[in-house]
Amino acid sequence: MRGFLSYVKRNPAFGAGFAILIFLILFSTVGQLFVDTQKGPYALATMPNLPPGPGHIFGTDRQGRDLLAVMVVGTGLTLEVGAIAGAIGLGIGIVMGFVSGYYGGIFDTIITSMIDVWMSIPGFLILVLIASTFRNIRLGVLEMGLIVSIVSWAGPARAIRAQVLSMRERPFVMMAKLGGMGSLEIVMKELVPNLLPFLVMSLSQSIYGGIMASLGLEGLGIGDRRNPTMGMTLFYVNYYSAFLVGLWWWIIEPVAVIVLTLTSLVLISFGLDEIANPRTRRGL
Amino acid sequence: MTLQYFLRRVVFLFLVIWTAATINFVLPHMTGRDPIKEMLMQQIASQGRKPAEAQTIMNLYNRLFALDKPLWQQYITYITNVAQFNFGFSMQQYPRTVMEIIIARGRMTMPFLVVAIAIAFVGGVWLGAILGWNKTPRWFSNIIIPPLMVFSSVPQYLVALVLIYFAAFRWRLFPLGDPYDKFLTENWGDPKFLASYAYHAVLPIMCIVLVEASGWALGMRAMMVTVEGEDYTTFAEAKGLKPTRIFFRYLLRNALLPSLTGLAIRLGTIITGSAVAENYFNYNGLGSTLGTAISTFDYFLLYGIVLFMVVGIAFATFIMDMVYPLLDPRISYRAQRG
């Protein structure tokens, strides 16, 4: 823990990102104690078009949602989608990356070409196709996370493969091999701990990717239109032309939350990159 | 450039297009239902589409996909059609073909997209090169970098929303939508039309430039710092070269190569991002047509636009891969780019 604190001190980018993320998580959990999560974030909860003021400190939207409740619940939902997509994407990426990098040979050839082709197709378009083809399925948080993870594995897989490849030749892995450790044992006991900062960085990157993709889909109107996620909120902002009727708070609030969320994730992976790749340790 | 490198890239190009086309084919089959037929039925029921017309679309659809034939034959028919850019008819705007719509709408999107990407890349690389140069005062970097980090991490449509609200709605500096003035007719030879097109394109271009140039500036800056640490830069300084020569011929020239690779990789994200942003701008181009196709369940149009974009991006990447070896003499020795 003390190591963590001293690290944050030396690495302000990571510290700032981490602080923002904690703030957002607190906002969406502790915040639930202060708002009506049952009715508040849904249409017709209260009077529409109210500017921020007493009673509704974040104002209300055109369909009468309490925007404070929307922000509290929506931040949580959006982070959840990202966490699901990030975890699944990273999981697949780890398996692919380790198999490809550690065993090499035919596995490597197949997996790398899969990664190359997959990364050359704009993943977002594939998501649009999938999500609109299966649109009779209700796209809740879990479903959205699952769909988005389809595109979030290739990046981590490629990066992890490269890391494993370089690490495979390091002396301590050679020593472990000479010492008669099995492959799986070496991967678990030697490679994974050494790659830990790198894996955490990949996780925050794929959460970022997941949130970006889900925001994009929802921005096109794909997703559960009842769920008050950040992407859906943006969709409604556009759908009801919030800027034409002057509901500025309805625009500023989700934009602020999304900027904070994405920036915090980028800062975190930027900071972790310094531990994961000491060569780039040069400071801002 | 070796022949092998060229052939590799060609094969890869076709592999990418083929994979995308196959996904397009497989997806509707995976639902176990027929979303297209369902949609047409719904249209007859709710929107009063004439059953005869729906039947015509239905027949065209059957013929296009050879639905009465076995699956493998359907697949071959489909791939052959796609290879000829034949994506069938729009279901909402029948009898217009999907390709007609793509061309009509793409004409609106392509020019500003190309201009925006060019400005963003050149501007971003320049800014990054200056930020990463060790002769640049430190306070300058300290002021510029934080906003760059924010802009580079948010999606384009977020910037779009803010731009629309302030620049178009509050200050009325720019129009609120449409690719050109409603009172004009599309005529690319008419300077008045061109002026109107350019005026309407300012905000969408700014939106792409702000987001993408920030990302490239940060990437380029990091590359400059790396190149500054290389032995050849030290030796260049020991040779008593002028700082400007070191900047252009040694630092910029070497840092530019990975940035170009970055451009190729990022192209897909930029184009899809701008497609979403078009919906917010209410800009009647290819991106907002994609949005309309989604919300009106126009599957032919949707699949057509997606595949068209995949092919377009794949070709653009391919061209970049062909240009790259001209700038990097080492390329023929490398197995792959990157």
Added chain:
Amino acid sequence: MTDNKVILEINDLKTHFHVEAGIVKAVDGVDLRLNSGIKLGLVGESGSGKSTIALSLMRMIRQNGTISGQILLDGVDLLKLSQEEMRRVRLSQLSMIPQGAMNSLNPVMRIGDQVTDGLIDHGQSMNKKEKENIVGELFKIVELPPKVMHMYPHELSGGMKQRVCVAIAISMRPKVLIADEPTSALDVVIQRQVMETITRLVNDMNLSMLLIGHDMGLMAQSVDVLAVMYAGHMMEMGGVKEMFADPLHPYTIALIESLPILGSRGVFKGIPGIPPSVINPPPGCPFHNRCNRMMPEICPVQAAPYREVKPGRWVSCHLYN
């Protein structure tokens, strides 16, 4: 061939780097004299500050470093020059053969252009034909075929690349040539060939050279005068023959004893212990904690002055006070 004129004089050179943990005194008060036409070898372990001296002479240390003292090149104090004046001195009067042969050439520029761009930035103008002539002449001196000028670095072997660097370094006949471990990145056979080329052309062109390295054996064959550095300080200097025949400083003695001798199969004698930290270094002689003739009452307390004990022979040790 030596006219005893001092071409390079370094007085009390201090190069300090300011880092979070304190001040790194990489070079801490070094005096050095290089006579015209002489090849001076500067040896020391890695971290002893010998490469920092080279970079300080070129005024090319990193931004967090400061240089103080005097560097007189043919009477001109380099530390007093403006940036632009210093740039003009590099290559034309003071030039350097770099350490990392493998990466010292710009990978995306043809070799010929990398040889001539330095000349152009020092005010020489030339057309294509003249360019080829100049580069061809230089390549003849370093024994490279002329066709190399149209190639890119990745098409050359390590030895060829280093020869290109040598050609660049001598292209303006500098007053002093600094060679910072010029062959360390090459394999042994090539090392020898490149070193022979360098020594030959330095003799032929009557250049003065500062050769930096850690290989005492290589030094013995290539230089006239030898200087030994340790932890940022100068320990001993003298003619190379006298130094080997009669080393004075215990560190020099240990260094020479650690050389393998052909034919003897005994155990190598290393120097026990490690060099002191150069971040906030302890007082006294920097070598005292590894010295087998350490005098407890003075060595850990006070550093010995660096003084001439006999003509041309300098040493920094309390044993000779």
